[in-house]
Amino acid sequence: MHVHELNPKKTVITMIIFVVVIIAGLLTIRSPRLKYALTPEQTVLLTASDNGGISPEKLELLLTGSTEKVEVIDIRNHYEFARGHIPGARNISAVELLENDNIKWLRILQEEGFTVVIYGKDQLQANGPWMVFRQIGFSNVTVLLGGYQYYLAYKDNKTQKYAPCKADFNYDEVAKASVADGEDNNQPAKKTTIVRRKKKGGAVAGGC
C-alpha cells in the first residue's frame, strides 16, 4: 500500500492540479492574430491560375461606370502618394498593411463584398503584399497589373499590352545571334549539376 493512499485527499489534490494545469494550458495557447488560409500548395496553384489581378482598363471601368464596390489601396510611401496617385485611392504603405486597424477595415470590406485593388509603383512591389493577403484569406484582394507606372502610361495612351511574365525575346536565338564564331555554351549542364548539388552538407565532415 502506498503511503499517500493513507490520505485520500492527496490524490484529489493531484487530480485537481493536473486538470487545472491542462485547462490553463488550453486557455493560454497563443492564437496567432493572422492565420494562413491557404496552404503553400494552394498558393502555388494561385500563382499558376490567377496570373495577377486587374488591368488599368478594367479598374477604370470599375471606378467610373459600374455599381461594383471597389476600394483602391496605394501601398507606396506617403511621399510618393502625395506626388500623384489613382483618384480615390487610399494610401496605406506596405509596412502598415497588416496593422490592426487596417486588418479590421479589410475584414469589413470583405464582408460587405468590396473588391480591393492594391498597387505599388510597379507590379513587383504589390505582388508580395497581394500574395500575403490572399494567403491569409482575403480572397477579395486583387492586384493592379503593371502598378502605377503602367497606369500612368495607360493614361497617356502609350501602352502596349502588358504581359509581364512573357519572354520578350527568343532567348536561345538572341544568345546565338550574339555568337560571332564561338561555340554555344548556353546548354544547361543540368545532369551533372543536379548530382553535385544533391550531396548536401555531408562532404564537409572529416577534414584534417
Added chain:
Amino acid sequence: MNKNYLVLAILMILLAVGLLLVPERQNYQQIEPEKLMWDITQTSRFVTVDQVAQMIIEGDPTLELIDIRPVADFETFSLTNAINIPLDSLMKPDYQDYLGIEDMNVVFYGNSDINADQAWVIAKRMGYNSIYVMQGGLNCWIRKIIQPVEPDESASQEEFDLYQFRKGACAFFTGTKVEAPDAGKTGIKVVKRKKGTAVAGGC
C-alpha cells in the same frame, strides 16, 4: 482501490485520445504572415543581372540559380548551371531538397521578376533563408548582358565601366571573340566596383 485513481486513469485515456486528434505537424516551419510581410517590404531580396553574371563568371560556389519557368523553356535556354524548378511544382518534395541547402544562395529567375518573386514569397513563407530574386528576369538579362547598349558620351565613368563589364560578360556567355586585354581588364576592374553600387539602373 481508490476511486480517484480510476477517474485519473480515465482522464489520462481521454487526453491520449485527444492527442490523436491534434492536427499533424508540418515538416517545415512556416513563418508568420507579419514576418513574411515585413520581409517582403525589404528590397534586399533583389540581385541585379550584373551581380548574377559576376557570380557566374567568378564561379561562385555558393550560387544556386533556380529557373522557375516551364521545363520546355528551360531546355531551350537557361543560365549556366541553373536548376529547373517550374513554379507550379515548387512544393513537390523532390524539388524541396534544392532549397535550404546550407551556405547556398538561391537566386530565382524567370522571364520577368514577377513569377520569380512569387516563388520567393512561397519559399520565404516556408522558412527558407538566403533566397533572392533576379531583378528583371531573363528579359533584363538579354537587354543588359547579351545586348548591352553603349552609354552616351556624357555618361559617367561608372556607366562606361559597367558597359565594359557587360560586354565582357556577353563575350563570356555567348563565346563572342572580343579583344582579349579588354575583356580581361574589365573583368578585374568591375570586381572591385561591383559590390557596393550594384543598385544602379533597373529594368
